[in-house]
Amino acid sequence: MSAKTLLFIAEPQSVTSIFPTLQAAGLQAGLADNLNGALGFIKKSNPCLVFCRPKLQGFDAKAFLRQAAETEGFPPVIIFTAAGSAEQATEFLQMGARDYWIEPLVWDKIKVILPEDEPEDEPEDEPAPVALKPAAPQQPGRFQIIGRHEAVLRVLALAKQVAGSKATVLISGESGTGKEMFARYLHHNSDRADKPFIAINCAALPEHLLESELFGHEKGAFTGAINRKLGKFELADGGTILLDEITEMDLGLQAKLLRVLQESEFDRVGGVETVNIDVRVLATTNRNIEATVREGKFRQDLFYRLNVIPLALPALKDRGDDVITLAEYFVNKFTAAYGLGQLAFTDDAKKWLAGYDWPGNVRELQNLMERAVLLAGQGPIQTRHFLMGDEQWTPDDLSAIDADQQAAGQAAPPSTPDEALSVMPIHEMEKRLILKSLEETTGNRTRAAELLGISVRTLRNKLNEYKKQGLDV
The missing domain is CATH 1.10.8.60 (Helicase, Ruva Protein; domain 3)
Incomplete structure (x- = not known):
């Protein structure tokens, strides 16, 4: 049950709209608006994730996080808010929150941090394949992307050819063309399909938070870092990580990412021991990345490392x-x-x-x-x-x-x-x-x-x- 239950500590009207989607995905959702109700639900239902407002009448999120840090086996806590700030995000992350989200709560964000399920268990509002027509059966539980247009067929043929490799893939295309769907297709048609698929939006967090999110941090790395936090690369070990909107990453962090691609290792923030990983890296961009390199906003050596297999998705108007x-x-x-x-x-x-x-x-x-x-x-x-x-x-x-x-x-x-x-x-x-x-x-x-x-x-x-x-x- 712990892998199928979520708890929301918030006003009912702000979260209940997503409950039908969660139910369609086979998940249970609980709701609490005070500390006793939240702790009682956690004790009874053992949720795998807790989504918590930073401010709620009669509820102290900071006290809740302090209790979480002192309680063994407490579920990860994600702070979500309609109007946040980098300062508040830093404060809550340092107190042990797993993540800090800006609303709205949407399934596409929630699903990537849940324990991996078979794709057929996903809800009906999962983004649809890039193109559709009857096709020969593939292995059960695999993503199918089938295109009628020649431009889609060419991209799909290349994706099929490289899906089983560890080569990095750079998926480019306009917003809404299905870049994440192709990334999931590559993962679910590889020998890593039973391992984690972790996606992170590089444009969603400032550099100092993104570094901790990618590589994690050690206890005591900074004020308020009361627990070790594993980063997305470590969580994806053995599987695949998707770096969405890679061209929005700061140049300093790009250098650290280059080391991961070259050496398959990194250091947690504040860490002294090197962490070795086996992760396949996929990246997406909706920009002209070569122009971004020429402008000095993206490292040329990192571009070459990412662009081992380029997949350029056509716009819908061209299909x-x-x-x-x-x-x-x-x-x-x-x-x-x-x-x-x-x-x-x-x-x-x-x-x-x-x-x-x-x-x-x-x-x-x-x-x-x-x-x-x-x-x-x-x-x-x-x-x-x-x-x-x-x-x-x-x-x-x-x-x-x-x-x-x-x-x-x-x-x-x-x-x-x-x-x-x-x-x-x-x-x-x-x-x-x-x-x-x-x-x-x-x-x-x-x-x-x-x-x-x-x-x-x-x-x-x-x-x-x-x-x-x-x-x-």
Whole structure:
């Protein structure tokens, strides 16, 4: 049970939205809002992870961490907050917190720190394969990425050829093209598949925190370091580590990473003994890394070490009929998730999908298809259900969407599979789509506006409305 239970110490409204996703992944989730409740749950259910607010009425997170440090077998604690700071992060990490996260809590972040499960146990909102079509069976539990377009087939052929090696792989491509999916494909089709797959976003932490996160630190390495902490490289020993957004890493830390690639060893922060590891390194970037090298922002020797096998993923707009194939896949996925009947596209909708340039790539397509499924009722899916662009958010369109849903026997789309028969007005659906886009982009308003097909100004105005309604956005 310890590997299947999580505890959240927070306000219910801030975390319960992720509970259906955790349940779909085979996990149990507990909730506490005070110290006694949290300690009682830990004693009874032995959770594998605890997610804790830094500030909560009637609860002292620092006292909680001090007790954790003094209790043998206490589960790792992750501090999460809506508005953090490097100073606060440093303080909590030095007190023994395993990690410090900025909201929102999303499955993609949680899953990489859980004990490794078979891929088929992952929840329905796992990012879909880069392209889809029926394929010959592969070994059970392996990631399958199947492309119809020639550009995808070329990348996939190279990935298959090198999956079983230990060679470092540099996966490049625009945001949303499926770089992490290819990294997972490489891991799950190697002889390391039963070992850990650890992913870390190099852009998410400042240099001093990222170094500790990668290499760990010794007890007493700095004030407040009351326990030894193992870094991601050590946790990935025998398996694979993914360094996401590698070009955002500071130059000083790049030199330390180069040593790991060359010597398969490193020193923990404050350590005196060298740690030897056997880890395969994969890296991703959405930048032109060669240009970054020329600008002096990325070490040339590190680039050569990482670029042993280059995989360049094509943008969705360059993949021809894969757009329709993927759109149909996502529609089938979301109709099943929300308990709805099968939906088809009108010819105009297909024409629009094929002609759109997809700046957000596969991730944008996935979000757009969820929106269309929720708004189409019993279908068919029409162009108006995409709600792309400010000029298309007209009263006539919204009235037509209402009519679509009333014809389907539901006045508005469900927010979760468990609410498939619930009712909500269009403005509520609009709010949920906006909040969903912010969750998908980790709060990046520019990217969220791109995914929604609206201007940043429109998004900002909507969020200001929600703040006036008392919503914490």
